[in-house]
Structures are given as structure tokens and as C-alpha cells.
Amino acid sequence: MSSVTDPAPPAASGGRPLAERTSATPAQLHEWLRQMLLIREFEVRTMQAYQDKKIGGFCHIYIGQEAVAVGCTAAVQHADPVVTAYRDHGHALARGMDPKYCMAEMFGRIGGCAKGKGGSMHMFDKPNNLFGGHGIVGAQTPLGAGLAFAKKYQDEVIEGGVNKHVTLCFLGDGALNQGGFYEAMNLASLFDIPVIFVVENNGYSMGTSIERGTSMSHRIIAKGEGCGIKGYEIEGMDVITVYEEMKKVADTARAESRPAMVDLRTYRFKGHSMSDPRKYRTRDEEEHWETGDPITRLRDAMIGGGLIDTDGFKALNKAQKVAVREAITWAENSPEPDLSELYTDVYVEKFGPYTGTSMPQIVTDAEESR
Amino acid sequence: MSERIIEFRDALREAMSQEMHRDPRVFLLGEEVAQYDGAYKVSRGMLEEFGPRRIIDTPISESGFAGMAIGAAMLGLRPIVEFMSWSFSLVAADPILNNAPKMLYMSGGQFGCPIVIRGNDGAGGQLGSTHSWCVEGMFSNVPGLKMAIPAFPDDAKGMLATAIRDDDPVFFLESERLLAMKGHVPEGDHYVPFGKAVVRRPGTDVTLVSFGRPVHFCLDAAEELAKEGISCEVIDGRTIRPLDIDTIVESVRKTNGCVVVDQSWSFGSPGSEVAAQVHAHCFDDLDNHVMRVHSADVPTPYAANLEQEYLPNARRIAEAVRSSLYVA
Ligand SMILES: Cc1ncc(C[n+]2csc(CCOP(=O)(O)OP(=O)(O)O)c2C)c(N)n1
Ligand SMILES: [Mg+2]
Numbered sequence: 001m002s003s004v005t006d007p008a009p010p011a012a013s014g015g016r017p018l019a020e021r022t023s024a025t026p027a028q029l030h031e032w033l034r035q036m037l038l039i040r041e042f043e044v045r046t047m048q049a050y051q052d053k054k055i056g057g058f059c060h061i062y063i064g065q066e067a068v069a070v071g072c073t074a075a076v077q078h079a080d081p082v083v084t085a086y087r088d089h090g091h092a093l094a095r096g097m098d099p100k101y102c103m104a105e106m107f108g109r110i111g112g113c114a115k116g117k118g119g120s121m122h123m124f125d126k127p128n129n130l131f132g133g134h135g136i137v138g139a140q141t142p143l144g145a146g147l148a149f150a151k152k153y154q155d156e157v158i159e160g161g162v163n164k165h166v167t168l169c170f171l172g173d174g175a176l177n178q179g180g181f182y183e184a185m186n187l188a189s190l191f192d193i194p195v196i197f198v199v200e201n202n203g204y205s206m207g208t209s210i211e212r213g214t215s216m217s218h219r220i221i222a223k224g225e226g227c228g229i230k231g232y233e234i235e236g237m238d239v240i241t242v243y244e245e246m247k248k249v250a251d252t253a254r255a256e257s258r259p260a261m262v263d264l265r266t267y268r269f270k271g272h273s274m275s276d277p278r279k280y281r282t283r284d285e286e287e288h289w290e291t292g293d294p295i296t297r298l299r300d301a302m303i304g305g306g307l308i309d310t311d312g313f314k315a316l317n318k319a320q321k322v323a324v325r326e327a328i329t330w331a332e333n334s335p336e337p338d339l340s341e342l343y344t345d346v347y348v349e350k351f352g353p354y355t356g357t358s359m360p361q362i363v364t365d366a367e368e369s370r
Numbered sequence: 371m372s373e374r375i376i377e378f379r380d381a382l383r384e385a386m387s388q389e390m391h392r393d394p395r396v397f398l399l400g401e402e403v404a405q406y407d408g409a410y411k412v413s414r415g416m417l418e419e420f421g422p423r424r425i426i427d428t429p430i431s432e433s434g435f436a437g438m439a440i441g442a443a444m445l446g447l448r449p450i451v452e453f454m455s456w457s458f459s460l461v462a463a464d465p466i467l468n469n470a471p472k473m474l475y476m477s478g479g480q481f482g483c484p485i486v487i488r489g490n491d492g493a494g495g496q497l498g499s500t501h502s503w504c505v506e507g508m509f510s511n512v513p514g515l516k517m518a519i520p521a522f523p524d525d526a527k528g529m530l531a532t533a534i535r536d537d538d539p540v541f542f543l544e545s546e547r548l549l550a551m552k553g554h555v556p557e558g559d560h561y562v563p564f565g566k567a568v569v570r571r572p573g574t575d576v577t578l579v580s581f582g583r584p585v586h587f588c589l590d591a592a593e594e595l596a597k598e599g600i601s602c603e604v605i606d607g608r609t610i611r612p613l614d615i616d617t618i619v620e621s622v623r624k625t626n627g628c629v630v631v632d633q634s635w636s637f638g639s640p641g642s643e644v645a646a647q648v649h650a651h652c653f654d655d656l657d658n659h660v661m662r663v664h665s666a667d668v669p670t671p672y673a674a675n676l677e678q679e680y681l682p683n684a685r686r687i688a689e690a691v692r693s694s695l696y697v698a
Contacts, residue, residue, distance in 0.1 A: 056495070056496030056672075056674055057495060057496035057497045057498060057501075057672060058497060058501070105672075108496070108672055108673030108674050108675070108676075109673070114672075115673075116671070116672060116673035116676070117498075117499075117669075117671045117672055117673065117676070118498055118499075118672055119496065119497075119498045119672030119673075121498060121500070121501075122498055122500070122672070134500070135497075135498060135500040135501055136457070136458065136460075136461065136500050136501075137430045137458075138430070138461070139500075174429070174430045175430065177429035177430050177431045177434075178430060178431065178461065179431065179433050179434065179461070180461065205429075205430055206401070206402055206406065206409065207402055207405060207406035208401070208402065208405075208406075208427060208429070212405075212427065213427075213428075213429040213430070214429060280405065280406065336673060336674075336675045336676075337671075337673050337675065337676055339675070339676065339679050341671075341673075341676060342666050342668050342671060342676055342679060342680060343666075343668060346668045346669065353667065
């Protein structure tokens with residue numbers, strides 16, 4: 001079954017009462033709705049800022065895939081590492097990054113999460129255990145195995161206990177075709193590394209549909225199975241489903257200290273990057289997926305379950321708009337990096353023209369508030 | 371000069387098209403080159419012109435498809451590999467550095483590697499440090515490969531056509547920043563020989579040597595400096611391997627000064643190589659040591675202001691020229 005031509009029907013699991021579908025508390029559901037609304041609004045403003053030339057470089061929009069980042073991060077603990085590719089704003093916000101640092105990063109300001117040195121594709125958040133934002137397709141997959149290796153090493157070798165952690169390593173369906181990913185999977189299986197390779201299968205890598213670019217596209221988890229890694233296929237447009245299924249995957253990976261691979265079927269509603277006219281897919285296909293909008297689905301489920309009413313939803317949405325507006329103002333007021341910043345953070349040590357390193361505001365602020 | 375004016379990207383395509391019509395062994399492969407018309411529209415229309423057997427969309431598997439093309443070249447085909455960006459060639463480092471340039475040598479002359487690898491190179495688009503590589507710094511270190519880096523549309527066509535006909539592996543470095551640049555480009559066969567630098571602007575006080583996009587920074591700086599009464603001769607090196615040291619030496623013997631402008635990092639770079647060779651050939655002709663302007667010796671930053679300062683921009687070139695001429 002292909003994710004592109006045959007998406008899951010929008011209301012696949014929507015019929016049953018909420019309480020039967022999820023163990024999540026009303027507060028959790030509210031939080032997911034809030035996060036998805038925040039990401040959506042953030043991305044809409046990001047597109048505007050890009051068009052206004054306040055943001056440069058490559059910029060990849062997460063609209064449509066919100067349920068993936070939100071549901072997956074909810075299924076693990078805050079101390080569990082997360083690493084992803086360049087379509088990373090959603091993961092940063094779902095992980096808890098204040099949108100002001102994310103926006104300032106894209107504005108190239110000193111208040112950005114990486115002091116404006118990384119840009120849209122390279123979001124890092126140490127206090128929230130987000131280890132990037134990585135621009136080279138597939139680059140994060142061996143890193144993900146390494147993060148999980150380190151956590152297990154800390155738990156078992158340094159602390160002398162048992163593994164307590166699991167790492168979320170997100171990748172696009174296009175990254176399935178990078179050699180490094182196969183090496184990472186083999187290592188993870190061989191060394192019993194608890195990393196979950198979450199494939200955000202949105203059906204396309206740039207203009208190439210998964211059928212055109214990837215063998216076994218109807219069953220990509222076979223690639224993990226070839227390494228002895230358990231695979232799961234999960235419908236990715238419904239945050240409750242993502243959470244419930246990912247919770248099981250994560251709990252198992254943590255308990256067994258084993259890797260897993262997840263094929264999360266989703267769709268990016270916008271172009272690949274800001275300069276993509278999307279001629280490789282039909283408007284019909286887009287509309288089909290848009291009817292399964294993850295925000296609408298959670299909203300309707302919560303209204304149906306009596307957890308929110310229309311006014312409550314509107315108020316929540318408005319609050320996110322305010323939050324993003326404040327983030328933009330904050331980012332605009334953050335100064336450009338001083339030119340001397342060129343030579344900071346190159347080496348830890350000071351020598352020659354290099355002036356050592358320091359933590360960005362996202363870290364010092366977190367330390368102060370602790 | 372040709373009357374016709376076209377974009378740099380179209381000049382590249384014309385070279386590929388003409389050579390593909392001439393030689394059925396030539397084919398193009400890379401990400402998005404066929405149905406998408408190329409991520410930067412360089413191969414626009416080529417799928418219709420040549421069909422999917424010769425214009426081949428690949429998955430994001432640089433190591434795999436570059437290695438595959440090298441194997442095909444060993445058997446006598448003449449592949450053109452497009453990397454969307456040379457920054458993505460790093461995941462294919464082994465095939466392109468360990469196989470392509472050494473195959474002839476390792477096989478004692480039995481198997482050559484007539485391949486062209488082309489794509490965007492260089493910073494300037496706020497793409498951050500993973501996507502802004504200037505690979506001429508690292509890759510020009512490797513014997514067995516040729517390296518071409520055109521700065522103008524007519525050279526884009528003439529040098530790419532020469533690259534495709536070349537029997538050795540050619541690393542062809544384009545700049546995304548130049549793809550929309552327009553210029554006169556001859557319509558028919560047009561071949562620019564490798565190892566022939568060209569004087570882009572004659573001058574008398576100092577020789578500026580550069581390759582690729584920074585040639586334009588040099589021309590901008592020369593324009594500014596002319597207002598101060600400083601006359602710069604600007605040389606566009608065109609190919610880094612082979613390097614046309616003769617044209618450079620001839621110019622330096624006339625001007626008695628030399629500033630090399632190279633967008634890669636300074637340490638072990640084409641710029642340091644040119645400087646060393648000029649010192650060796652022109653020791654007695656120089657009024658000052660050769661000066662070099664490179665990208666700052668740090669990873670490429672994203673922030674617009676940092677990136678501008680990072681580049682070997684016209685201001686930094688002008689400063690180096692004044693310093694070279696002892697002008698305060
Ligand atoms: C090694 C490498 N090759 C090519 C690129 C250019 N590129 C950036 S994103 C992309 C498509 C990736 O698609 P996918 O993995 O499905 O992720 P999505 O964009 O759908 O989130 C390509 C080809 C790159 N960044 N790195
Ligand atoms: Mg994709």
C-alpha cells in the first residue's frame with residue numbers, strides 16, 4: 001500500500017469514543033492540540049518572513065506533519081535524545097523550544113538557538129535534548145545510533161544499572177536511500193542500541209515520489225528487518241494514533257534495549273522548500289490529504305469527547321498566534337551577531353584567531369530559570 | 371563575439387545537449403535531473419530530448435550513483451554526474467577521490483575514467499556550514515583529476531563541452547550564485563581548452579588571480595580601486611588543475627605585485643599553491659610578498675552579516691591590494 005496514492009481515510013479511527021482510543025489525559029490532549037497549533041502558526045509566519053526576506057537560505061516547512069513530531073515526542077521522556085533532519089522547526093517546538101529562539105535563529109540573530117550560525121536547517125536545543133537539525137540527508141542516522149549508544153553507556157557502564165533511555169531519530173523517506181542509514185541500522189542491531197528510526201514517510205523526496213526513488217516502497221520496514229530490526233507501520237496524520245502506537249514501540253525499545261524502525265505515513269502540505277512549485281503531484285492528491293488535517297482531527301475528536309468547545313479551540317488558537325507574534329518581535333529585536341562571532345565556537349580552546357566558545361542564550365536562560 | 375545572450379545555466383545545458391547528440395556514450399544522472407528538470411533547472415527539457423535511458427533520476431544515494439558512474443566510465447561510457455551541490459559529494463568521497471582519479475594509475479594505464487562530475491560549489495546563499503562547501507580547497511589536492519571552475523556563461527559552455535570530451539575525470543564546479551547570469555554564448559561547437567587562463571581586465575599595478583565566482587569580486591574591487599588610481603590586472607584562472615601558471619607569471623612580471631583571491635579556506639588551498647608558485651617563479655619581480663584573500667578560516671555561518679564578512683568580498687580584496695602596494 002502506498003502512502004501517496006492510497007492514504008488512510010481521514011477519520012480512520014475517529015469513530016470510537018476518545019476514552020477508548022487513548023490513555024492520554026485531557027491535559028495531554030490539550031497540550032498536543034496547543035503544540036500542533038503553535039507549529040502551524042509558526043510555520044505560516046515563517047513562510048511570510050521568508051517571503052519578506054527576513055529569513056534566508058533553505059527553509060523547509062512542517063505543515064501537515066505536526067502529528068508526527070508531537071505524537072512521537074509525547075511518547076518518550078524529556079531525557080530521551082531526539083535528532084532529526086533539516087525539516088526541523090516542528091521537532092524543536094514539540095520538544096519545548098521557545099519559538100523566539102527558533103525564529104531568531106532563522107532571522108540570523110544572536111538570540112537564535114545557535115546564535116544565528118546554523119539557520120533553519122540546524123536547530124539545536126541542549127536543555128531540551130534536541131541534538132539537531134541536520135542538513136545533509138541521512139547524516140543524523142548514525143548520530144542517532146551514537147546518541148542512543150551514549151545513553152546506554154551512561155546507564156550501564158558508568159552508572160552500573162540497566163538501560164533507561166531510548167533515542168528518537170527522525171528521517172525522511174528520501175534518507176532511506178543513503179548508505180549511512182544502512183550502516184547505522186546494522187550497527188544498532190548488532191550492538192543492541194535502543195534507537196528508533198522514525199521515517200517521516202511523506203511520500204516524496206523533493207520531486208521524487210517514494211515509488212520512483214525507493215525499492216520496496218510498499219514495505220520499507222523490510223529494510224530494517226534485513227538487519228533484524230522490528231518494524232512498525234503507523235498512520236501519521238492522527239496524533240492519538242501516533243502517540244498510542246509510538247508509546248508501545250518506545251516502551252519496548254527501552255525495555256529490550258533494541259532498535260526499532262517506524263514507517264509513519266504522513267504528508268507535507270507545502271512544497272519541499274520555499275522554492276518548489278509542486279508540479280510532481282496533483283491538486284487532487286493534496287486535497288485528499290488536506291481533508292485529514294491532523295489539527296482538525298484532534299480538534300473534532302476533542303469536541304466530540306466534550307474536552308473542548310469551539311470557543312475554547314478559538315481561544316487556544318489565538319493564544320498561539322499571540323505567542324508567535326511575540327516570538328517574531330523578540331527575534332526582530334535581537335541584534336545581529338557581532339562580526340567577532342565568526343571566530344567563536346570554532347574551537348573550545350583559544351588560539352590564533354579563535355576566541356573559544358560560549359553557550360547561547362537558549363542555554364543560559366534555561367540555567368537561570370532552573 | 372556571438373550575438374546571442376543566454377543564461378549561465380542554459381549554456382551548461384547546451385554543452386551537455388550538444389555532446390550527447392555527438393556521442394551516444396554520454397549520459398546524465400543525478401537527483402531530480404530528469405522529471406524535475408534539475409533542482410536548479412540546468413537540465414531543463416533534456417528528459418524530453420533524450421529520454422529516460424540517458425537522463426536518469428537517481429535516489430539520494432550519492433555514493434552509490436557516483437560509484438556506479440565510475441564503473442560505467444571504466445567500461446567506456448562517458449557519464450555526467452550531477453551533484454545538486456558539491457556539498458553532497460562528501461558522502462561520495464571514496465568513489466570520487468579513491469576511485470575516479472586513481473583508476474588509470476592503479477590499473478597501470480588499462481582503465482581510465484572519462485567522467486564529468488558537476489554541481490554547485492561555494493557559499494553565498496546563507497545555506498549554513500553543511501551546504502556551503504568550496505571543494506576546490508580539498509579536492510584540488512588530489513592528482514589524477516582535473517578541476518574546472520567557469521566564471522562566465524561562454525566559458526560554462528565551452529569548458530563543460532571540453533570536460534565531456536576529456537579522457538580524464540573532470541570535477542566541474544559551478545556556482546548557484548552565477549546560474550542566472552547572462553552573457554554572449556556561441557551557438558555551435560564551442561570548446562575552451564583547459565589550462566588556459568584569461569585576462570579579464572588589463573592593468574599595470576598589481577595582478578589579481580582568481581577562479582570561479584570570486585573573479586567577479588575581483589572585477590568589482592578593480593573598479594573601485596581604479597577610482598583611487600590603482601590599476602589591477604584581473605586573471606580568471608578557469609582551471610585549477612591544470613593550472614596555467616605561465617599566464618600568471620607573465621602578468622606578475624609586468625605588474626610586480628600579486629594578490630590571489632580564492633573562496634576556499636586558506637590552509638593548503640589553490641590560493642596557497644598559486645602563491646607558492648608565483649614566489650618561486652617571480653621572486654625577483656615582486657615588490658611585496660604575494661597576498662591572499664580567502665574565505666574566513668571558520669565554518670560557513672548562516673547569519674547574513676557574518677556570511678558577507680566571511681566571503682572574500684570586494685572590500686577585503688581592495689584592502690589586500692592597497693596593503694600589497696603599501697598604500698595606507
Ligand atoms: C546527501 C544529500 N543529498 C542531497 C541533498 C539535497 N536534499 C535536501 S532535502 C532532499 C530531499 C529529502 O527528502 P526526504 O528525506 O523524503 O525528506 P522530506 O524533505 O520529505 O522531509 C534532498 C535531495 C542533501 N541535503 N543531502
Ligand atoms: Mg519525504
